[in-house]
Amino acid sequence: ETGVTQSPTHLIKTRGQQVTLRCSSQSGHNTVSWYQQALGQGPQFIFQYYREEENGRGNFPPRFSGLQFPNYSSELNVNALELDDSALYLCASSWTGGLYGYTFGSGTRLTVV
Amino acid sequence: SQELEQSPQSLIVQEGKNLTINCTSSKTLYGLYWYKQKYGEGLIFLMMLQKGGEEKSHEKITAKLDEKKQQSSLHITASQPSHAGIYLCGAVLLYNAGNMLTFGGGTRLMVKP
Numbered sequence: 001e002t003g004v005t006q007s008p009t010h011l012i013k014t015r016g017q018q019v020t021l022r023c024s025s026q027s028g029h030n031t032v033s034w035y036q037q038a039l040g041q042g043p044q045f046i047f048q049y050y051r052e053e054e055n056g057r058g059n060f061p062p063r064f065s066g067l068q069f070p071n072y073s074s075e076l077n078v079n080a081l082e083l084d085d086s087a088l089y090l091c092a093s094s095w096t097g098g099l100y101g102y103t104f105g106s107g108t109r110l111t112v113v
Numbered sequence: 114s115q116e117l118e119q120s121p122q123s124l125i126v127q128e129g130k131n132l133t134i135n136c137t138s139s140k141t142l143y144g145l146y147w148y149k150q151k152y153g154e155g156l157i158f159l160m161m162l163q164k165g166g167e168e169k170s171h172e173k174i175t176a177k178l179d180e181k182k183q184q185s186s187l188h189i190t191a192s193q194p195s196h197a198g199i200y201l202c203g204a205v206l207l208y209n210a211g212n213m214l215t216f217g218g219g220t221r222l223m224v225k226p
Contacts, residue, residue, distance in 0.1 A: 004155075006155075033213075035214075035215070035216075041218060041219070042117075042119075042201055042203075042216030042217050042218045042219050043156075043201070043203075043214075043216045044216070045213045045214060045215070048213065056213050058213065063117065078200050088116045088153065090155060092156075092214075101146065101158060102146065102158070102203075102214065103155035103158065103163050104148070104158070105155050105158075106154055107153075107154065107157035109153065
């Protein structure tokens with residue numbers, strides 16, 4: 001049973017650019033959630049995808065968008081990057097929206113300069 | 114103030130000592146998760162609690178969810194250097210909203226050999 005895999009592990013982008021982060025969910029999981037963790041803080045919920053539809057969103061602007069594919073993998077897209085977007089982005093997969101727990105990936109460290 | 118407060122924010126203990134980390138919510142907890150994170154890495158699942166009064170143990174770590182379901186504690190017995198890291202509590206704060214985890218700010222634990 002494979003866990004949650006995220007790519008890339010590290011990324012440096014320039015302010016104003018766009019970025020795509022990828023996540024492969026754990027085998028058997030149909031739900032993917034994305035979190036942003038700024039340095040020294042707890043993770044903040046961005047959004048969740050279930051059966052390729054967004055079914056929950058935190059307090060993040062529309063320039064944060066996502067996709068879920070038929071194989072339940074997911075992408076997080078961020079447009080018009082700002083310096084404050086620098087953070088660790090975590091992907092978590094689960095079964096039926098998290099009723100039986102969430103498995104987190106190792107994250108993508110995004111630095112915006 | 115945050116919906117989920119962790120205390121203490123940081124902790125330094127001597128190896129072999131016991132310690133407790135608390136997670137207090139301003140709302141009813143419909144699911145409470147404890148995770149451990151090494152600096153800059155992903156979250157490692159420790160335990161999930163759902164019922165008031167529930168208590169779970171794994172090796173030297175015990176977690177409890179109080180009867181009123183608004184507080185949880187994580188207790189480590191005979192701490193070891195391998196216990197060092199950031200402990201995060203994550204909670205489902207809305208009934209039937211398993212699609213969003215709210216996290217506390219984390220407790221940074223250092224164990225001195």
